[in-house]
Amino acid sequence: MTEMTTTLIGSGAAKATEQEAVRVSQEAAGDAEYTFSVEGLDLFYDQTQALKNINMNIEKNHITALIGPSGCGKSTFLKTLNRMNDWVEGCRVTGKIQFEGKDIFKEVDPLALRYRVGMVFQQPTPFPKSIFENVAYGPRIQGISNKKELAEIVEQSLRQAVIWDELKDRLNESALGLSGGQQQRLCIARTLAARPSVILMDEPTSALDPISTQKIEDLALELKKDYTIVIVTHSMQQARRISDKTAFFLLGELIEFNDTVDMFTQPSNAQTEAYITGRFG
Ligand SMILES: Nc1ncnc2c1ncn2[C@@H]1O[C@H](COP(=O)(O)OP(=O)(O)OP(=O)(O)O)[C@@H](O)[C@H]1O
Ligand SMILES: [Mg+2]
Numbered sequence: 001m002t003e004m005t006t007t008l009i010g011s012g013a014a015k016a017t018e019q020e021a022v023r024v025s026q027e028a029a030g031d032a033e034y035t036f037s038v039e040g041l042d043l044f045y046d047q048t049q050a051l052k053n054i055n056m057n058i059e060k061n062h063i064t065a066l067i068g069p070s071g072c073g074k075s076t077f078l079k080t081l082n083r084m085n086d087w088v089e090g091c092r093v094t095g096k097i098q099f100e101g102k103d104i105f106k107e108v109d110p111l112a113l114r115y116r117v118g119m120v121f122q123q124p125t126p127f128p129k130s131i132f133e134n135v136a137y138g139p140r141i142q143g144i145s146n147k148k149e150l151a152e153i154v155e156q157s158l159r160q161a162v163i164w165d166e167l168k169d170r171l172n173e174s175a176l177g178l179s180g181g182q183q184q185r186l187c188i189a190r191t192l193a194a195r196p197s198v199i200l201m202d203e204p205t206s207a208l209d210p211i212s213t214q215k216i217e218d219l220a221l222e223l224k225k226d227y228t229i230v231i232v233t234h235s236m237q238q239a240r241r242i243s244d245k246t247a248f249f250l251l252g253e254l255i256e257f258n259d260t261v262d263m264f265t266q267p268s269n270a271q272t273e274a275y276i277t278g279r280f281g
Pocket of ligand 1: 045050068069070071072073074075076077088
């Protein structure tokens, strides 16, 4: 996964193109009603269909939780939103996804899309570099080389990820020496430093203790003021605590998508009810 993350951020050789792509995409950010608008999305891994006719609008400055049993397509759906499945051989997508009103397969540069739509994985994936350089990596690739400016971005991103106080005296130490919970918040800071408008989180707390989990949940609630968040979780409590909308997936289908409060108090589908009450999955 580290390898993939590195690829996402890119190499020095592609720098000029990336800077241009990011600039164009930021200029293009429109006033679309939804952050993502997904219509008739089908996804195949070779002959196997992993997503079936998904239709879903993801609202700006909301937290949308994706729930469902293992293998139902949550991670696949999340990765489709920033075209990370482009790297998967044999993966084929049909249907339409609009990001801020633009077709992500036709009108948006994939590299720029991945800056605007950042991703945080289940296992924290810090680079084997210093804490400072982990966070400065994205801005550096985007062409920022001024030391003072970089230092400001690093501080601001670490503050946003609520880890500045813990790390401010350790910026030159290796990120690999941090605890799992600290590494996860560092990875969130690294994502924020690339100035996204969306943060995709794939089970970001499943490897963390309850205290670190709570910190990440509080952080997500704080971040939704400025960002749109889509989070995959196996914890019904977590979905209830932090999300505005919940999507229930089963065998590649979106079974129910509703306000979280309604979904958990009066699910309209019997399968949703069975899942959220722990009767299967
Ligand atoms: N790269 C891949 N190549 C082939 N099949 C894949 C690939 N990635 C996922 N799949 C298949 O697609 C289906 C959905 O997988 P996905 O990882 O999206 O599920 P998930 O809901 O995230 O599950 P979990 O809760 O276990 O993480 C599964 O049947 C899985 O085996
Ligand atoms: Mg998954």
